[in-house]
Amino acid sequence: MKPNDLSEIVSNDKSHVWHHLIQHKPLQSTDPMVIVEGKGMRVKDINGREYLDAVSGGVWTVNVGYGRESIADAVRDQLVKMCYFSNSAGNIPGAKFADKLIEKMPGLSRVYYSNSGSEANEKGYKLVRQLAAMKNDGKKHRTIFRDRDYHGTTITALSSCGQSQRKDQYGPFTPGFIEMPHCLPYRSANGDDPDFGVQSARELEKIILREDPDTIGSVCLEPVTAGGGVIVPPEGYFETIQEICKKYGVLLHIDEVVCGMGRTGKWFGYQHFGVKPDIVTMAKGVASGYAAISVTVTTEDLFNEFLAEPADTMHYFRDISTFGGCAAGPAAALENMRIIEDENILDNVNKMGDYLMDQLRELQQKYPIIGDVRGKGLFVGAELVKEPATREPVAESVAAAVVADCLKQGVMIGRTNRSIPEFNNTLCLSPALICSKAEIDEIVASIDVALGNLPAQVAPSKSRAEVLA
Numbered sequence: 001m002k003p004n005d006l007s008e009i010v011s012n013d014k015s016h017v018w019h020h021l022i023q024h025k026p027l028q029s030t031d032p033m034v035i036v037e038g039k040g041m042r043v044k045d046i047n048g049r050e051y052l053d054a055v056s057g058g059v060w061t062v063n064v065g066y067g068r069e070s071i072a073d074a075v076r077d078q079l080v081k082m083c084y085f086s087n088s089a090g091n092i093p094g095a096k097f098a099d100k101l102i103e104k105m106p107g108l109s110r111v112y113y114s115n116s117g118s119e120a121n122e123k124g125y126k127l128v129r130q131l132a133a134m135k136n137d138g139k140k141h142r143t144i145f146r147d148r149d150y151h152g153t154t155i156t157a158l159s160s161c162g163q164s165q166r167k168d169q170y171g172p173f174t175p176g177f178i179e180m181p182h183c184l185p186y187r188s189a190n191g192d193d194p195d196f197g198v199q200s201a202r203e204l205e206k207i208i209l210r211e212d213p214d215t216i217g218s219v220c221l222e223p224v225t226a227g228g229g230v231i232v233p234p235e236g237y238f239e240t241i242q243e244i245c246k247k248y249g250v251l252l253h254i255d256e257v258v259c260g261m262g263r264t265g266k267w268f269g270y271q272h273f274g275v276k277p278d279i280v281t282m283a284k285g286v287a288s289g290y291a292a293i294s295v296t297v298t299t300e301d302l303f304n305e306f307l308a309e310p311a312d313t314m315h316y317f318r319d320i321s322t323f324g325g326c327a328a329g330p331a332a333a334l335e336n337m338r339i340i341e342d343e344n345i346l347d348n349v350n351k352m353g354d355y356l357m358d359q360l361r362e363l364q365q366k367y368p369i370i371g372d373v374r375g376k377g378l379f380v381g382a383e384l385v386k387e388p389a390t391r392e393p394v395a396e397s398v399a400a401a402v403v404a405d406c407l408k409q410g411v412m413i414g415r416t417n418r419s420i421p422e423f424n425n426t427l428c429l430s431p432a433l434i435c436s437k438a439e440i441d442e443i444v445a446s447i448d449v450a451l452g453n454l455p456a457q458v459a460p461s462k463s464r465a466e467v468l469a
């Protein structure tokens, strides 16, 4: 094959690449999508077709958009100077990025590098287990997670997963994880209660008491649940969670893998709720996908628990992540952070996030199939239902048809899938944080067309007001 000749790529891919998430049988009669270029909010496939990407690389990752030469330059410069050394030693971008990151996270002070969100979360679980081993004969080692949350793909991360379809067939799982209920008002019997946020957080206390507080080391939560249906915690929720954690000596671990680095309009999702976590994990948007990097951030108090005397060979954090020593990650992350600051991107997220929510709420008036619109910043979900009064979810195939129609129109949107069996019915929008008003209009217009194209028995051609009359 000649350089730049792409003709064999599709057949090479079909013959040898085992893709993530997708079924391969259909690829026996169709071709896989191969993305070859990206600039700003748009990507181009191998056939030259352009798409507007409303999902930041499919999974909430390319936060500052495609084709950022300054990030590529920062990575290149770093790699030719010093590509890798185990993180038992320091490196220049690692030290610089840790310092910049901690500036944005008052109350936290230590940054542990690894290379995926799953791994960052596992570090959090390991810290809790080792702390329990050192202080409580191992008893206080268990972690509570929440229905509908996701924390990663490894077996232990899956053991703390609140999405049953992600777990099915991958057991047996790691012991020591306990589930608490979700906090989605739209899908809760008491969701309309003004005190719902506090009530649903109180479920945590019930579980701690039921299980024995002496056995519970941490609770791990997404600030805004992502793949479980874009769930923004109701008022009072996180404040109550924090109070319960303090009362029972339970560490608060916030999984910012999706929300981190500006997705919700603040640097971190938890910063909307005034809580002070003990452990924060992040990955995807940390370097916007220009390099693989994840981090586990902790308080100085937690770090101090692991300060063993040098002669003590066991009571310090003996963990390692080989690629946590790749200097490309923090080099890309530093430049990514500079871009977010210099381009005033958080401001754009807040403005454009509000605009996107307004546009979707307008669409909701036109299409009763949109049961609920929810989100924060440029992280929005639209839950599809058979009719608004009953809130019965549409079949997964309906959400899939909308996504496919948008794709045909040249717009990539997302949806919940392989998550919760009867609730794979939420359209997900998470465009790059640089998204403009015109691009939001294009995204919403494509959803408008796709919903209009649904057969009448799925989406009656009446307005929401008429259906609810």
Ligand SMILES: Cc1ncc(COP(=O)(O)O)c(C=O)c1O
Residues within 6 Å of the ligand: 059, 115, 116, 117, 118, 119, 121, 150, 151, 152, 153, 222, 226, 227, 255, 256, 257, 258, 283, 284
């Ligand atoms: C909230 C959350 N945590 C953790 C992960 C796992 O990250 P990774 O796929 O990088 O292991 C994901 C991935 O989608 C996620 O959405």
